[in-house]
Amino acid sequence: MIAIVDYRAGNLTSVLLACQALGAEALITQDPAAIRDAERIIFPGVGAAGAAMASLRTLGLEAPIRDSIRRGVPFLGICVGTQILLGRSEEDGGVDCLAIIPGEVKLFRPPSRADKVPQIGWNSVMQHRTHPLFDGIADASEFYFVHSYYPAPTDRTWVLGETDYAGVRFASVLGRDNVVATQFHTEKSGRLGLRLLQNFLSWKPSVHGGSPC
Amino acid sequence: MLTKRIIPCLDVRQGRVTKGVKFQNNVDLGDPVEMAARYYDQGCDELVFYDITASAEGRPIDIDMVRAVARAIRIPFAVGGGISDLADMSRVLLAGAEKVSVNSLAVRNPNIIADGAKAFGSQCIVLGMDPVAVNKPAQCPSGYEITVRGFREHTGLDALDWARRAVDLGAGEIVVNSVDADGTRQGFELRLTRLIAEAVGVPVVASGGAGSPQHLIDVFNTAHADAAIIAGMIHTGDYQLPAIKDALTQAGVPVRRHW
Incomplete structure (x- = not known):
């Protein structure tokens, strides 16, 4: 069973519909036991990092999530779900996050007014490494982004894909061992987004890490 | 690079897509x-549905249609x-x-923008506006006045003031629909678009x-729109999305090429 973690950080309908479109059995859940038992975990989220972290703790979900990641359960972060995997976010005056990925989450500070914040729309993902997540997806394919903050990992070995916006090249896909995470909304990114989700659902992380290309 | 979005607009009336000029002479499109x-198959980047008779008739949104669309496209x-x-709002998003x-709702009750943004996030709240060119320098210094109820009613609101206020309240995006250009297929109102x-x-x-790919090139290159809505030019079959995207690419406008 696939657990879609509901920590009151946004609308999960699209994530569930995307899983259903792939014929996957997925459950939206806030239940720590269901998350501990899940074969795969999808960790979505929209909104502010501070509220997301607070509600994750209130619901008692931080421990089961850490535990599942440690046990090697395949784990997919999406958008704010990705951001709070880093050590700290600049949002809400500074928020301590889960620190699964070393680094922080920074606000776009565009050099020109032409770059609007939030970034809303389809932007290219340049594949930095080969990874099963990218199977069947051409380099520089576009995915759907909605965000004002971006992941800035300090350890480059986490970077799987990168995207240019507002004067920065940021890590739009991260991953290591059994964890992968996208800044974009793969569930709303058309057939290629669906393909990426399918790649995650069939991924066996123990047999493949990332390798530089 | 962030691409420019092409957004087909579907005006829905009694469960069917219709297209008219300035809300008149509607024909059934499908x-x-x-x-x-x-x-979606042809590579549109986003879609917008207006339940165009709902607000005049006081009916709620057709939620079954929203569910069916959500299952059909990703x-x-x-x-x-x-x-x-x-x-x-909650029903539609869920x-x-x-x-x-x-x-119209935001004109009557601007706080709905703030309430919606707080409840669901600014990225979910789009302000649609229907400005018309006017010569009322005292009341509408931008030269454009907001209309509501299918352009029938002038509000006295200046379009530029209203756009700024809506963003301050938490609107995450603004759709600027020119009353003067609507349905003409003669090109976007570039001055108005650029102003906002x-x-x-x-x-x-x-x-x-x-009305043509050139109109899209103009609105992106000279009016700095982030996205553009199209309707009649594809509903009639005069143009297809892949060819529109090819024309934009040739003109140097970044668009989504993989789908």
């Missing part, structure tokens, strides 16, 4: 879910028309829409007047 699926779509409160668009696009920090979606 089933909304089938049309959404077709444009790209963002917005729904407008017939939204009267937060509960309506049915699978990415965004809700408010227009350069004044606000959120994405501006140009609407009204798209």
Whole structure:
């Protein structure tokens, strides 16, 4: 069973519909036991990092999530779900996050007014490494982004894909061992987004890490 | 590079997509879910549905249609028309829409923008506006006045003031639909689009007047729109989305090329 973690950080309908479109059995859940038992975990989220972290703790979900990641359960972060995997976010005056990925989450500070914040729309993902997540997806394919903050990992070995916006090249896909995470909304990114989700659902992380290309 | 979005607009009346000029002479174009699926296949970047008779008739949004669309396509779509409160917004978003668009409702009750943004996030709240060119320098110094109720009613609101205020309240995106250009297929109202696009920090979606790929090139290159709504030019079959995207690419406008 696939657990879609509901920590009151946004609308999960699209994530569930995307899983259903792939014929996957997925459950939206806030239940720590269901998350501990899940074969795969999808960790979505929209909104502010501070509220997301607070509600994750209130619901008692931080421990089961850490535990599942440690046990090697395949784990997919999406958008704010990705951001709070880093050590700290600049949002809400500074928020301590889960620190699964070393680094922080920074606000776009565009050099020109032409770059609007939030970034809303389809932007290219340049594949930095080969990874099963990218199977069947051409380099520089576009995915759907909605965000004002971006992941800035300090350890480059986490970077799987990168995207240019507002004067920065940021890590739009991260991953290591059994964890992968996208800044974009793969569930709303058309057939290629669906393909990426399918790649995650069939991924066996123990047999493949990332390798530089 | 962030690409410019092409957004087909489907005006839905009694469960069918219709197209008219300035809300008149509507003709039946087809089933909304089938049309959404077709444009999705052809590489549209987003879709918008206006339940165009809902607000005049006081009917709620057709939520079953929203659910059916959400199952049929895997790209963002917005729904407008017939939204009267937060509960309506919540129903539409939980049915699978990415965004809700408010227009007349926000003019009557601007706080709905703030309430919606607080409850669901700014990225979900689109302000739709229908400005018309006017010569009322005292009341509308930008030269454009906001109309409501299908352009029938002038509000006295200046378009530029209203756009800025809506963004301050929490609108995440603004659809600028020119009353003068709507349905003409003679090109977007570039001056109006540029005025709003350069004044606000959120994405501006140009609407009204798209008739050819050149109109899209103009609105992106000279009016700095972030996205553009098209309707008649593809509903009639005069143009197809892949060819429109090819023309934009050749003109140096970044568009999504993989789908």
